[in-house]
Amino acid sequence: MSTQPVPPFTWHFNLGRIPVLVEPSFWLFTALFGYALYGIRDPRALMAWVGVVFVSIVVHEIGHALMAMALGCDVTVIRLYGGGGLTYADRALSRWRDVAFAAAGPLTGFLFGGLMLAVNRWIPPRSDMGQLILGYLMWVNFGWGIFNLLPVLPLDGGHILKGVLGPSRLRITLWISVLTAGALTALALAIKAIYMVFMFGWMAYDNWRALEMARNIKPLKPVKVPEIEPDALARGWQALRSGHETEASRLGHLALSAAKPGEESNAARDLLAWVALAEGNARAAVSHLEKVEPPQAARPYSLAMAYEAAGVPERALPHALAALEKERTEAVAALAVRLLVKAQRLDEAERTAREFSWKSPAKRDALLAEVAVARADFGAAAALHASAFEAVGDAENAYQAARNHARAGQGAQASEWLARALEAGYDDFEELGQDVALAEARSVPEIAERLARRGKGVA
The missing domain is CATH 1.20.5 (Single alpha-helices involved in coiled-coils or other helix-helix interfaces)
Incomplete structure (x- = not known):
């Protein structure tokens, strides 16, 4: 599981049930690689090079992914970045299975290159660009594939060697x-x-x-195991709620070391998963939850939060909906609506938001506004955020009302609501300064003067 922060402008898509993330650095480094190393200067040829590398690396990573799935793993994500590509399985593989996993990527690239040769044999490209693309395909899939099999870690050849030698x-x-x-x-x-x-x-x-x-690794001397602290699990949750993640982690591990297999150990793993989420380590959170026995005993809400934090909302959604049936809390309902919106299941998201018994209508209206934005109904979204603001006076709702009025082409209302947001204490001036939708509202003399008085210099 990849848990690195997902950079802005990352492209998300799915290949079947496998999520794929393409970071902006992938496009930049691929283009620089072609320009600087191979001397590709023509813009059309450079675009063709980038496209060939993208397709070929995706095919390579799909080879890894299909092998992992054949070996009984789930593939949590394929990630393309400046250094190439990585495929993340949901668990570690044994020695010889890891060899098969490592070998599957280059082998798939060779098969893909062979298929392109067959296509060239029967349907040869007639244009110069077609011949150029074929040449790029041969080099990337055969040349890079052979290079990747060199017995050097971290290349696939190095992992194969590591598995063979043990x-x-x-x-x-x-x-x-x-x-x-x-x-x-x-x-x-x-x-x-x-x-x-x-x-x-x-x-x-x-x-x-x-x-x-x-x-330099030397065996450690035996140490005395500390006595288990009483009520470690309950005290761990208390420490986590108080913001003391380190203490919560210590108590969670103590509780796990003393727990009996089953409910006790599962409860300790749930605590440790939430500690990991608080520390921003979604990979560790997922790892703890996937060790729950039996797997279906894992708390759905915890799994949904972990998968969402890991950047795979499509895996989080089923768990969020399952959690909503077991834990009818506002936090669970809000998560379910948010994930349904991301999945473009907008009617279901709206129905869930309307039917849930919220303590405050403001929370419902803010979530319904997210649904309206996904439908590009910015006027309705602005009205819902305005209603939420009137109920609780949250400056963020006023700000969202302003930006959705602006996106709906309602400049006067946008300026009015931006002024109300500032009066209510909205202070994220960096966000405000970069918000293209509110550029016109920021230029209104009254608002520009207010921003200048605050010394923020927002343009």
């Missing part, structure tokens, strides 16, 4: 990685391939550092 021979794997990467660095220096010098040099250094760490 964990007891990890130092041999690292030595082979260091020597291979070092030799390739020297060769790159001889032919003045500066990019390759940096790439292989870094791999050699990284593996040497791992070798030094492995050499």
